[in-house]
Amino acid sequence: MDTAAALAAAGLQLTLLSVVVFQHAATADAGPLLAGALAGVGTLLVASAVVAE
Structure with a gap:
């Protein structure tokens, strides 16, 4: 896996994780x-991957 693909994969995983965190911690102040x-x-990592390509 090259660097751009790794950045994109990590960015997408973080972005999806943010949805889970928001759904399960929406009532908490820090959620x-x-x-x-x-x-x-996550968005910055995906953008970095696009620029790296």
């Missing part, structure tokens, strides 16, 4: 903030 941070990092 939406953590989910947003995970989604943001």
Whole structure:
């Protein structure tokens, strides 16, 4: 697996994890903030993979 594919895979996994975190921790104060941070990092990784290609 090359670097771009690894970045894209990690980014997509983090973005999907953010959905799970948001669904299970939506009532907690930090849940939406953590989910947003995970989604943001996931999006940046996918964007980095696109630029690397």
